[in-house]
Amino acid sequence: MNIIERYLWKSVLFSILITWLSLVMLDSFFAFLGEIGDVGQNNNYGNLQALYYILMGAPRRLYDYFPTATLIGSLLGLGNLAANSELTAMRAAGVAIRQIVSMTLKLGLVLALMVFVLGEWVAPRTEQIANSFKLQMQQKQLAVGVQGTWIKDGERIINIGKLWSEKKLENITIYQIDQQQGRIASITRAASAEREAGTWVMRQVERQTLRNDGITPETYAELREDKLIPEQVLTIAAVKPNQLAAQELAEFIAHQRANDLSSGRFEQAFWQHFTTPLSTLVMLIIAAPFVFGFQRNAGAGQRIFIGILIGIVFFLFNRILGNMGIVYGIPPLLAATLPLLLFLAGGLWMLRRVR
Structure with a gap:
């Protein structure tokens, strides 16, 4: 047999x-x-x-x-x-x-x-x-690597650790460039960002403003931004469901349910x-x-x-x-x-x- x-x-x-x-x-x-x-x-x-x-x-x-x-x-x-x-x-x-x-x-x-x-x-x-x-x-203004997605938008350079969808981001860092002085003017870090009613709500925000006389730290529980990243870049860079493993999908689904999202x-x-x-x-x-x-x-x-x-x-x-x-x-x-x-x-x- x-x-x-x-x-x-x-x-x-x-x-x-x-x-x-x-x-x-x-x-x-x-x-x-x-x-x-x-x-x-x-x-x-x-x-x-x-x-x-x-x-x-x-x-x-x-x-x-x-x-x-x-x-x-x-x-x-x-x-x-x-x-x-x-x-x-x-x-x-x-x-x-x-x-x-x-x-x-x-x-x-x-x-x-x-x-x-x-x-x-x-x-x-x-x-x-x-x-x-x-x-x-x-896309000249977009780069994706091991350290997440990098986006150049005017005088800002944005790093996104995880781009879950067109409405949910995690581990965002925004570098504001001062073109006249040729240096970084501020660094803003947020644990997450979600789109609500046409605006972006960043949570657990830490901002460091760099001046000639020192660094000014600021913290916010929430901070709203009307335009966080360019729409066309967001659309093409968002993670698709079939690009995620089952464990990652389970984590994302749990988050969506906890926040009453689809x-x-x-x-x-x-x-x-x-x-x-x-x-x-x-x-x-x-x-x-x-x-x-x-x-x-x-x-x-x-x-x-x-x-x-x-x-x-x-x-x-x-x-x-x-x-x-x-x-x-x-x-x-x-x-x-x-x-x-x-x-x-x-x-x-x-x-x-x-x-």
Whole structure:
């Protein structure tokens, strides 16, 4: 049985990896073509920079395409075994369908853990690096590095430790430059800043005014600023939900709830950190009925077409329901898990009908 399991794993895993890489390479190619429109608009952003940007975004594409690659790859791997009558030989040797499915699900658990690690620690970081790199190449007044986001706005230089969204900032330092004397006039530090009614409210503020005769310190519990940072820079530099790990999302959601602020987009992104790896197992369950049910009267092309169609439907349904959840107030956990549960129920129902 161990020999059969290893052989099954080898056949299915090889097909999944080939499909996975093919989908990611195809999407990366079209993404590079899309970047050509930005090449040449800035002297710092050329073809090599665009290629680096695409390569750093590859882990995110690997993460997003893995459920679909699992479905198509498992259909190809199991389909090849069926076409060569190897599945029939396994069943004739006393290996039941549920045992074969169980073997593939063990492989799915390993892959799900791998995808979880990819989506939790690798993809968010590399995507931040890619976006920061492109911003630095295209925006002269903006730089993003290890020490946060740096913005030059007239006679001010602003450092933001964490730019959570377009309405929430943390660890802000503002350097006011005196151009006439060529020195720093004041340094303002704030623990956080939030947008309220069109103005920025900075909290736990410390300001040091530098004069020729010394330094004057000031502290404020709150300080309001009508224009803290430029709007266009804020829009492009704000952290997107899919650029955050689950722990960071949980911290941000807790803060939003404590302040009675909306957190729907971030809650949905949080649950997707868990539903995306689990969808790997669902795709393997869905693939089994198409292989065992149609192995005598359907070719590999038909199985692959059905698998691609199901993968597209799952992807679109997941995306549409997520957007509808944000607009119509559907609970994020339900919006994230409902497609998974529906496809799981459909896969189990079809699998029960296979003999």
